[in-house]
Amino acid sequence: MAHHDPAHWWRDAVIYQVYIRSFADGDGDGLGDIAGLRSRLPYLADLGVDALWINPWYPSPMADAGYDVADYRAVEPRFGSLEDAEALLREAHEAGLRVLLDIVPNHTSDRHAWFVEALAAGPGSPARERYVFRPGRGDAGELPPNEWQSVFGGSAWQRVTEPDGAPGEWYLHLFAPEQPDVNWEHPEVRKDFEETLRFWFDRGVDGFRIDVAHSLVKQDGLPDAADLEWPRQPVEVDGELRRAPWQPHPFWDRDEVHEIYRDWRRIADSYDPPRVFVAEAWVDEPERLARYLRADELHTAFNFTYLQAPWDAGYLKHVITETLDELGAVGAPATWVLSNHDVARHVSRYAREQDAPGSSVMQLLGRPADLDLGRRRARAAVLLTLGLPGSAYVYQGEELGLPEVEDLPEDVLDDPTWERSGHTDRGRDGCRVPVPWSGTQPPYGFSPASSDGGERQPWLPQPADWAALTAEAECGDPGSMLELYRAALRVRRATPGFGDGPLTWLDLPDGVIGFTRDSGLACVVNVSAAHSPLPSGYDVLLSSDPLVDGGLPAATSAWLIGH
Incomplete structure (x- = not known):
């Protein structure tokens, strides 16, 4: 750090x-x-x-x-x-x-002891209150309780078979059916x-x-x-x-x-x-x-x-x-x-x-x-x-x-x-x-x-x-x-001014962003597709790729320190 x-x-x-x-x-x-x-x-x-x-x-x-x-x-x-x-x-x-x-x-496995107990206990049981069970819509409860969709696709509701073998309640799973949502009101x-x-x-x-x-x-x-x-x-x-x-x-x-x-x-x-x-x-x-x-x-x-x-x-x-x-x-x-x-x-x-x-x-x-x-x-x-x-x-x-x-x-x-x-x-x-x-x-x-x-x-x-x-x-x-990451992490750890602290944006050409940090540090990133000169008054600490004619090629960044 x-x-x-x-x-x-x-x-x-x-x-x-x-x-x-x-x-x-x-x-x-x-x-x-x-x-x-x-x-x-x-x-x-x-x-x-x-x-x-x-x-x-x-x-x-x-x-x-x-x-x-x-x-x-x-x-x-x-x-x-x-x-x-x-x-x-x-x-x-x-x-x-x-x-x-x-x-x-947000959810457990459907193999969690709580959920296994909830399935065995049946509707209205205290065990089901730890999860989000609801009766279905429709004449026979055959429709999900609402229209919520799972992050992984399909309905966010799964119908269970009750202990007596009859189709029963539905439980909420915002992710996979094997991931029943728990009830955080409990x-x-x-x-x-x-x-x-x-x-x-x-x-x-x-x-x-x-x-x-x-x-x-x-x-x-x-x-x-x-x-x-x-x-x-x-x-x-x-x-x-x-x-x-x-x-x-x-x-x-x-x-x-x-x-x-x-x-x-x-x-x-x-x-x-x-x-x-x-x-x-x-x-x-x-x-x-x-x-x-x-x-x-x-x-x-x-x-x-x-x-x-x-x-x-x-x-x-x-x-x-x-x-x-x-x-x-x-x-x-x-x-x-x-x-x-x-x-x-x-x-x-x-x-x-x-x-x-x-x-x-x-x-x-x-x-x-x-x-x-x-x-x-x-x-x-x-x-x-x-x-x-x-x-x-x-x-x-x-x-x-x-x-x-x-x-x-x-x-x-x-x-x-x-x-x-x-x-x-x-x-x-x-x-x-x-x-x-x-x-x-x-x-x-x-x-x-x-x-x-x-x-x-x-x-x-x-x-x-x-x-x-x-x-x-x-x-x-x-x-x-790998060596770029090692070098960047080494410089970041050893150089005062990195990490937590303020940032001031530099005024740079279109397509180039840069900012200064404490202790005279600066970071400049050429996001454009064209070559860009570096701001004056700085020496290069580290660059993501070699500089060309003293400037940043497209898709290149550099850490600088004022002199």
Whole structure:
């Protein structure tokens, strides 16, 4: 981190996201696990990040990659044991890395003991009150209770067969049918999740990423809504893209959710040192996002408006300015992110010309792609991201420049979106392909060699042309994405003025954005397709690609320091 304040490390930390199934396989079964992650801790420490966020490692039937949790206070046996998890926490801390886990409070697995009990207990039972069960509409209750749609496609309601064998009530699942929504009006639900927080905090976990933090609470009466689009797409105003105006929604971003997070914050603050939270809140309006980050609520929240921004100078500047203004008003830092396990990798997004924000690969497939351009833009974007005030997240493999894998065979697709959409949306598997570590052919060191010298292939196939993108191949190559990330993180950590703090925009030519930070630092990004001179009075600390004639080529950025 940049300003070395241990009490507020989260304000400007760089946190590495570990999608555990695809990071490193320690036992040779083709699935990433805790043993594999432990073996790669030296790599992460050398990369220069401050902390790890680990996607769910709890027992799960894996209907949605572990986000269908059957037991929140245990470890999925395919990933390891509770003892393995505790060893990882110790070793990460010894390496100077803090650890955040994922918590999934909107829904459980349908294999969770509570839901199994609810199905067996029948209508009107106390067990069903922990979830959102309702009678159906129609003469025989054959229609869903309302018109809400699942994020993964189709109705958000599933009808159950009652213990007597008759068709019965419906339960709400905003995601997969295997992920029934819990009822956050129920005191037992609130108490149990608070116990889960304490369980992991007591074992040394430094914080949690909160899955779907903008949901949990549903509007009384569960009304239909005229417009359920979320997040809302930007609109054009005077020839420029601007976010769509906010409007109330029956199950996203309800005001009542903030009471829950105030309770959670009191628990986090009761520890020494205090634990932290980062919200996955798909809330486009910065002033609405800022409500989650008030002093008595959550610490940070991902900036998805920035993640979805097209490669457009005006829109990027607008998003950054609006974010810093609104979050600064509540004393919260911004949290910047370019990719994660739910969106197409930004190398591939930047390889297309986007006329509107687009986080889904399906919005971009079919458009002409220039991956060389995508990589140059991605290199420029990392200096922009790490140069901004606040914290940043790095999704595993982005430091290697991994692209989206857009041609996975249909028979290996695992994301529930594929089935729920009737095979029209390939879902998120393309950004979840296992990390290539070494070697010249799959599995590129992801799994250890077996006794016969072979290696088991990973749960998703890796492209045959990833040999040049392994960590081994990029290590020591001054032109590689890996060495750019290492250099940027090293400079950011060592140079006063990075991280948390103010920003002042520079007056630069059209298509070029730049700003100054404390201690004479500046960041300039050429978003245009033409060469641009650098501002005078600065020396170059680091550039995303070589300068040409003392200036920035297209899709290039630089960190500068005044002289």
